Amino acid sequence: MRAAIVLLVGLAFIGGCFAKYCMPEQNCWPSSDRLAQFKGTLKGKLVLPTDAFFVNATKGVIYNERYTTNPGMIVYANSPKDVQNSILLANEFNIRVSIVTSGHDFIGRNTAKGSLQINMSQMQYLNVDLADNSSDTGMSATTEVGNLWGKIYAEVAGKYNKLIVGGSSETVSPAGYTMGGGHSPLSRKLGLAVDNVLEIDAVTANGDIVHLTPSGTTSVNADGVVSLTADTDLFWALRGGGGSTFAVVTRFKYKVHEPPSDGFVQFSCAMYYANETHVHAYDIYNALNDFLVSLPPEFGGYVISTAPAQANPTYNTSASPGMIMVAFEIWGGLEKAKPYLQKVMDFHPEWHIKWPGTCQPNVYKKWWDYRQNIHDRGGFGRTYLWDSLLQVDSFNDNFTRVMTEGMGTAYLNKLVPTCTGTLIGGKVTEFPADSSSVGPGLRNGLMALSCGVSWPNSLSYLDNIIISLLQKWNQELVKLGQGVYYNEPSSVLANWKVDYWGDKYPSVDKEF
Structure with a gap:
């Protein structure tokens, strides 16, 4: 019950669907004198829609531009006191609060029309x-x-x-x-x-x-x-x-932790999803089903799948055979990793994509030696994301079927999704179930699999069509696993309370 009480306090604060908030065009909105007084309490910066900087403050902040919307005011907080004063003002005038920092929430939970948006990006101690x-x-x-x-x-x-x-x-x-x-x-x-x-x-x-x-x-x-x-x-x-x-x-x-004395091994190997006559993906996914379950906890990293693509000028995409890639970050030296890596190197080498330095282990003394060269900056645009927390028993023929059918649907509709499966398990499973509020699917899982499709802002009129085409795949993936990862969910979840937190929040269902 303790979690239910805390959650409901939070929802009274954030949840726009549970209360009617004061909006900028209404008489309840704070007067210019009150806003000037509020501005004087801030160490940071207050930006209003009448300020020239407001346009810059609202663009390039939210990565998924399906959810770009204008708040009623923006506070660039420079201290906890700035945040406190912002919350007090919002409570005084019944203004919805939204919080944004790096803008990576992909279902619009970090912005809201007419809200008092607290931008945390300036707090950098x-x-x-x-x-x-x-x-x-x-x-x-x-x-x-x-x-x-x-x-x-x-x-x-x-x-x-x-x-x-x-x-x-x-x-x-x-x-x-x-x-x-x-x-x-x-x-x-x-x-x-x-x-x-x-x-x-x-x-x-x-x-x-x-x-x-x-x-x-x-x-x-x-x-x-x-x-x-x-x-x-x-x-x-x-x-x-x-x-x-x-x-x-x-x-x-x-x-903060000490690194292993014998360093790290970085290994990535990509294979063509298909060629002109054969879809390799069935064999690759079937092999991965057994291989991933066998990996020791020293193996971290990703399985990345990109659908084959038809040339499509509308989406600005070119024809591609697609790929499935393993990208491992291996704790410790090469000796223990060799037998597992050899299996990858020996698996249909004729399907391997011949990129420089791939499908061969690279040994680094320090984690930073290779991490500093990884630049996954993401990009702005319209995005639909969906994910599932896959367990050990999720990796079977059904996984192969769901992935290949989903990729096939995308190909026929000239969409090019990418799915990134992050390996979990190992040490994650050793912490007590009630040690934190994460759901059981994340605590007990083997992979957090997140898929996404992006398209240009100029095609906003296709939003609903694109999302509807991907719903079956989305739903099948959720059924295959146990819940979804809070940070990378679909915007279409019928039972989000259980999907996020599993059996940790049954007591709040009646409160919603």
Whole structure:
């Protein structure tokens, strides 16, 4: 029941479908004098629709441009006090709040028309402590949520040669990533991001600034009154409950880890999905079904599938045979990895795509030596995303069927989806089920499989048609697994409470 109470507090704060909010064109909106007074309380910047900068502040912020919409005002927060004052203003005038940092939420949960949007990108404190007794590794990194993982990796791994569990894309911030669970190629050895959180600073729905630890909560209200309790509910809920759901997080403190003494092996190998006469994908997926289940926890990384494509000037795509690629990040030296890698290298080498340096292991002494050259920046456009948390028993003939049928439907309709399966399992499964609020599908899974299709903004009139064409594939994938990953879900989920959190939230169903 503890999670239900916390969640409902968050929904009163964020949930636009449960209350009617004041909008900019209404008399309830704060006056210009009140906004000027509010602006004077901020260390950061207030941007209004009448300001010339407002156009820049709303463009290039949300990656999925299907959800580009104008808030009623934007606060670039520079401190927890800025966030607190923003929440207090929103509560005073019944204004909806939206939170955005790096803009990577793909179903519009980080923006809302007429909202008071708090942009957290300016909060960029970062410190690495190599002698922290509060961490069982003896090391920690404290970061405000405006930092992106590229910067954090450069500090933790590049400067100090240490490891931290973070996002695969350098342009993602720690905020929503961590609150959604946070998987990584390092997770099979080090756990999810939520398993590595030591402390959280946040601002609650009633405007309290809180410091959260596994042993209790320190709160400071708007009047400066400090209270200490042994309550850990919010600390539990924020680690897996989803971004902007329960509170506005301003800072995380994470465990930092020593790297393996014998370094890392990076290995990627791509095979053609099909050629002119044969669809290789059936054989490749069938082989992967057995191979992935057999991998030891030292193997992290991805299975990436791109559908074959027909030339389509409308979507600005050219003909392609498609591909299925394994991209492994292997903890430790080459010796233990060799037997597994040899299986890949020996599997139909005539199907291998002959890219330089691929289908051969590359040994690195330091994680940063290869991580610094990975630039997954993403791109802006219209996107439909869907995902499933696949378990060990998901990898069978049904998986092969669902993937090939889905890719086939996309090909016939001249769509070019890409599916990225992130390996989980290993250390992730060793944490107690109730240690955080992540759902059982993520805690017990073997792969978080996320698929997506993008198309130009000029084709916005095709949004509903494209999404409807992919619904069967979406639904089949969800049935194949156990729930969905909060950070990469479809915008079309009939039972999202169970899909996100499984049996951890049955008590809130009646409240919704």
